Amino acid sequence: MSSQLNVFLNGEFLPLADAKISVLDRGFLFADGVYEVIPAYAGKLFRLQQHLDRLNSSLAAIRMQPVMTDLQWSKILNKLLEPHAQSDQSVYVQVTRGAGVNRNHQLPEQYEPTMFAMCQPIVTDSLDTIANGISAITLDDIRWDWCHIKSVALLGNILLKQQACDQHCTEAILLRDGFATEGSASNVFIVNNKRLITPPKSHHLLPGITRDLVLELSMQAGIDCVEREISELELFSADEIWLTSSTKEIMPVIELNRQAVGKGQPGDVWQQVASHYSQFKEQLRLL
Numbered sequence: 001m002s003s004q005l006n007v008f009l010n011g012e013f014l015p016l017a018d019a020k021i022s023v024l025d026r027g028f029l030f031a032d033g034v035y036e037v038i039p040a041y042a043g044k045l046f047r048l049q050q051h052l053d054r055l056n057s058s059l060a061a062i063r064m065q066p067v068m069t070d071l072q073w074s075k076i077l078n079k080l081l082e083p084h085a086q087s088d089q090s091v092y093v094q095v096t097r098g099a100g101v102n103r104n105h106q107l108p109e110q111y112e113p114t115m116f117a118m119c120q121p122i123v124t125d126s127l128d129t130i131a132n133g134i135s136a137i138t139l140d141d142i143r144w145d146w147c148h149i150k151s152v153a154l155l156g157n158i159l160l161k162q163q164a165c166d167q168h169c170t171e172a173i174l175l176r177d178g179f180a181t182e183g184s185a186s187n188v189f190i191v192n193n194k195r196l197i198t199p200p201k202s203h204h205l206l207p208g209i210t211r212d213l214v215l216e217l218s219m220q221a222g223i224d225c226v227e228r229e230i231s232e233l234e235l236f237s238a239d240e241i242w243l244t245s246s247t248k249e250i251m252p253v254i255e256l257n258r259q260a261v262g263k264g265q266p267g268d269v270w271q272q273v274a275s276h277y278s279q280f281k282e283q284l285r286l287l
Ligand SMILES: Cc1ncc(COP(=O)(O)O)c(C=O)c1O
Pocket: 037, 157, 182, 183, 184, 185, 186, 187, 205, 206, 207, 208, 209, 210, 211, 244, 245, 246, 247
């Protein structure tokens, strides 16, 4: 990323190279903070309200108040996007509990939050490659019990993702007590006999914004959708497996643990829902 690019830090827009925070920041010392990743198509933020609502739920879960109003966030993020009206961007937002006077585990009674935002391009080439289908592996979900919080403490997720990368796979599908929870950076869906199934929201998975939109669009398209647990056995015998996230959209998994999923190519239900998803995105571009 160019150091000339402007980022937002604590009320100021400044070049990336000038954006500095204290080494006593609790985000740095304890991963005491939360984040969001919001896609923007042709300068237009996608599902902004849902992302801001989730940001505020994550803040509440770590005992922080909202740090700004939705309107203030919207103005800031739109200003960051101004130079990028022609391209698709991923907007990163991070809020931490700020810097204390020393390193102390206990939550400070008063704090000055650190608020940061930046954008970077969404690589559309990689989206085209993803549409051909990806490979995944299953791994034990070693993460903590509060995965519904979009916490910056991502060590569990990144080490799991790296195990997938080491095996030349794009994602890891995580299993907890014999049931699929989510991907290391995505939510999981399966299709069985034309029925779309995804695990219900719980403390074991992130309430994905793409997950909700995929359910919404699938229901509108008349697809039978169910939110319930997916057993390991069911995952391996699924006709289709998809993984969803804001920047990767709907990834069809065509190979799981080196075995073909269904016919070993993106399935019919994926084709249908991915096309509705693209149309939904294109409508936003035209607004
Ligand atoms: C662990 C995890 N689950 C699910 C998701 C998908 O969430 P969203 O669709 O809101 O991007 C992500 C996104 O990064 C994630 O990190």
